[in-house]
Structure formats: structure tokens, C-alpha cells
Amino acid sequence: MPHKSIAGANIVLGVTGGIAAYKAVELMRLLEKEGAFVTPVLTKAATQFVSEVTFAALSSSKVYSSLINQDEPIIHTKLGKNADLILVAPATANIIGTYRSGLAVDLLSSILIATRAPVIFCPAMHTEMYENAAVVENMQVLKQRGSEFVDAEFGALARNDVGKGRLAELEKIVAVVKRVLGKNESFDKKTVTVTAGGTKEYIDPVRFITNRSSGKQGIALALEAYYRGAEVNLVTTVTNVPPYLRDLEHFNIIEVETAQEMAAAVCNLSEVTDMIVMAAAVADFKVKNESKTKLHRQDGVPNLELAPTIDILKRLVELRKKNSLNSKTSKVKSQVIVGFAAETDDLSRRAANKLKNKNIDMLVANDVSKEDIGFDSESNAVTIYTLNGFVKQTDKKSKSEIAAEILDVYELEFIN
Ligand code: CTP
Secondary structure, X not given: OOOOOOOOOEEEEEEOOOHHHHHHHHXXXXXXXXXXXXXXXXXXXXXXXXXXXXXXXXXXXXXXXXXXXXXXXXXXXHHHHHOOEEEEEEEOHHHHHHHHOOOOOOHHXXXXXXXXXXXXXXXXXXXXXXXXXXXXXXXXXXXXXXXXXXXXXXXXXXXXXXXXXXXXXXXXXXXXXHHHHHOOOOOOOOEEEEEEOEXXXXXXXXXXXXXXXXXXXXXXXXXXXXXXXXXXXXXXXXXXOOHXXXXXXXXXXXXXXXXXXXXXXXXXXXXXXXXXXXXXXXXXXXXXXXXXXXXXXXXXXXXXOEEEOOOHHHHHHHHHHHHHHHOOOHHHHOOEEEEXXXXXXXXXXXXXXXXXXXXXXXXXXXXXXXXXXXXXXXXXXXXXXXXXXXXXXXXXXXXXXXXXXXXXXXXXXXXX
């Protein structure tokens, strides 16, 4: 099922009069970098903070600020009808109240009531205003009517004040925009659990055995599932994820270190998950005689004894079988389990065998012998195999693009 995405989308960026208006310029650039066509619409108050010229110099579109336009009459209906999304950032108490009341007092408020496109508000104002009962009620009513809100954050405000009311991080706003545009039926109301990163198997409290996995492909997969509208669980050994991810609704981060911890977290989520992607590089062996205290040089070279770790994929397949018998929901019965295979040789034969032997639905294989793809690089090239014989080889692409290809195959093979 084709899904809409930010690339090629027409976004009206409504900018209202607050100190955060200057950030809207950067927001516009970020959206355009993602391939969107952004039309800035400034209120009169916004032009007191940032001039139209600033937007015009950086925007690919004309900048609008007036309802009465000699060259283009009834511009509000044209912009409202053409828009795939209206994003109001920063949104003052004034525009929120105006829209709640259904008033058309200027160009932006007229576009808002002349559109059927989704609307996202990113409020930014002083704490007292943000917490004012009327403003809170206005936001609640608009949420009930279907508007999205990227809530304000705690931080520095105008005039050296600090408190709740600061415009949300721009990366977070872009992520929400991508989700609102990218939401589709295949992922809406679905839960996707993705593992990412290499596990750490401890030798002693300060040393561990790990591998070269950066977790980037797993994180890209989790984000792509989020953009398509899923409730996402990211079970990760990587802790330095982009900070805005920790703040996203519908995106839960569960940090783990060892294979055992990862197994516990994923198995715990199995019953509520529609799709599980084991993108993590799980260690196959752990240290059997892990020392509870730090090993010291003078005690001599330690003799490390290794023991196998739990095979998480195998456990997940068993759990699905067990839960399908007991569960009343169809979620578990139709659960799709995806494995990864990092290989250095004989890729297609090993991958085909792994898919069959592990009894999973889909396998994503990549050749990690090549330096510029796979482990720790920004790009990847994979071959995707499904149980019913579907095979797709991708070109070398960014990890986000590879994530989109993997989820496309899921939609094609398991949803439609
Ligand atoms: N995996 C797992 N539990 C483990 C080890 C790996 O669930 N203890 C998962 C990985 O997350 C990946 C898949 O199994 O999705 C394949 O991992 P890989 O190490 O390539 O396969 P193995 O079965 O360990 O086979 P081998 O190492 O012999 O290639």
C-alpha cells in the first residue's frame, strides 16, 4: 500500500508572533531538506519578530502575510485546499484561541478553517500563559477535534525566564510532521518492537565483550515504523540515541545491555507486538565465569569460559506459538518475526538456511565483509527474504531508506 511521505508534501508553515518565531526559519529549512514544499504564512505579529525577507531568501515558495492580495485573490482557500498539512510553529495563545473559536481574522486563521488537511500546533509562550485555564481548555478542545500538538518543553524563555513553554525541539517537530503525513493503515494501531545495537557480555564489572554494531539500522527501522503510525518499542543497547527520541509519544525506549536482558525485554513485549524486528547483533556467547569484582593484572591472565546466550529469535517463535493458543487477540497469531543475518561469505545460501531453520517470517541479510556497508557505516545494502519465497535485493542506500524498503516488504507480503 503506497503511503504518503514528507517528500513532495505541501506544507503551510504558519508562523505567529512570539520570540520563537526565529526558529521557524530553521524549521522551514529542515522540512525542505526532507523534500517538502513549504509555504510560509506569517501573521502580522510574526513579522515584528522575523521579516518576510528572511523567509523569502531561504524558502522555495512565496511568503504570505496578508489576506488581501492583489495578485492572488482568495489566497486562503487556495493555500488551504492545496496543503497536505498545516504546521503552526510557534503557535501563540492567540492563534490557538482564534482557531478554537472558528474565527477568520487574518490569512493564517482563514487558511486554518479553509482546509481539510491535518493541523499541528507547536505552542510557545510564557509559562503563565501556557498554564492559563482558558489556553489549556482551548488546547484540549482542539485535540479532541483532531488537531495534533507538539507540546511545549521546559527551558529558557524570553527575558531570561525559565519554565514550561519553550518551543519543542525542531527535530521532534519534524518527526511528528513525518508521522502525521506518513501514517498508513498497515501500521496504524500496530505495535512494532525493534532491537538495536550489540549486546555487552560482562567479563567483570568494568569489562565486557561486544561487537561492532552501532545500532543505526535498528534505530532507523524503529523511526520508520513510527513515521508510518505504529506504536514503537525500541529495545536498545545504544544509549546515545538522539535526545528528542526520548521525548516522542508512541516511541518507547527500553535500554538493555546483555543478551539476557534483551531477551527478557523483548519476550515481555511479545504478546502485544504485531511485528518484531531483531536487528540487534546479539552475542552468541557470554562469559560463564563472570567475575563479580574487577579482575587485576597481578592475579594473572584470566581463563575465560564461554557459554551460549539465549537464542532470542528461537524463544520468540516459541512464545508466539504458546501465546497464540492462549491469547484471544489476533495480534499474536498474525505476528511477524523478522531476523537479521550479518554474513561475510556465502550470503544467499546461509540466509535461506537461517530463514528456514529459525522458523521466522522474514530475514534481512547483509554482507558485512564490505567496509562501506553494514556495521557502523551510514549506508547499507541488504537482501530481504520472506518465508513464501519473496526475495528483494536493494542497492546501497542510507539506513533510513533501507528501513523503508524492509517495511515496504512487510506491507506487501504480510498486510495486503
Ligand atoms: N539472534 C538472537 N539471539 C541470539 C543471537 C542472535 O535472537 N542469541 C538474532 C539476531 O538478532 C539476528 C539473528 O538472530 O536477528 C541472526 O543472528 P546471527 O548471529 O547472524 O545468526 P546465528 O543464528 O547466531 O548464526 P551464526 O552466528 O552461526 O551465523
